Amino acid sequence: MGSQVSAKTNDKEQQLKKASKMAMVRALLPIVGLVVIFLLFNVLTDFRMMGNMSLAFSQVYVTMIAAMGVFFIMTMGGLDFSQGSILGIASIVVCILSKHGIAIAILGGIASGVIIGAINGYFYVYRKIKSFISESLRTKVLIPKSSELSLLINAKRCKCLHVL
Numbered sequence: 001m002g003s004q005v006s007a008k009t010n011d012k013e014q015q016l017k018k019a020s021k022m023a024m025v026r027a028l029l030p031i032v033g034l035v036v037i038f039l040l041f042n043v044l045t046d047f048r049m050m051g052n053m054s055l056a057f058s059q060v061y062v063t064m065i066a067a068m069g070v071f072f073i074m075t076m077g078g079l080d081f082s083q084g085s086i087l088g089i090a091s092i093v094v095c096i097l098s099k100h101g102i103a104i105a106i107l108g109g110i111a112s113g114v115i116i117g118a119i120n121g122y123f124y125v126y127r128k129i130k131s132f133i134s135e136s137l138r139t140k141v142l143i144p145k146s147s148e149l150s151l152l153i154n155a156k157r158c159k160c161l162h163v164l
Contacts, residue, residue: 062087086116 042049066087073080094109123129 082116082120086113089113089116 038049066083069083070080073083090109090113093112094105097105097108
């Protein structure tokens with residue numbers, strides 16, 4: 001009887017060790033894949049990719065900041081579809097205010113994002129509208145309107161308003 005218990009215990013220990021090894025492989029596999037792809041493309045492009053890293057990072061910083069915001073929202077159990085529209089509207093505000101100075105443009109972009117975020121928060125907290133429902137409704141309104149607004153602004157700046 002004692003030998004059966006020790007055999008079962010040893011068998012369970014072996015299964016746990018195997019499961020923990022598999023969990024570690026699953027955790028490290030994406031990182032290893034990223035490193036392999038990075039090295040492969042460096043070799044295939046004669047290491048020109050290393051010189052372009054600053055350019056690549058300068059083009060994705062807005063997306064990285066937006067991804068951080070989505071990360072925080074999802075870790076709190078929410079779901080946000082209007083973030084792209086808010087980012088688009090804030091970018092339009094920055095473009096409009098950029099002729100008055102970069103500091104005013106940045107503050108205006110931040111202020112517009114804060115105002116729209118406060119409106120979203122108001123509906124979620126005080127009106128008790130679930131995040132998914134309110135986001136989908138606002139997304140159906142915000143995305144088309146921000147696209148139309150950016151098209152209108154760009155058309156006016158390019159002096160091609162006759163197209164509209």
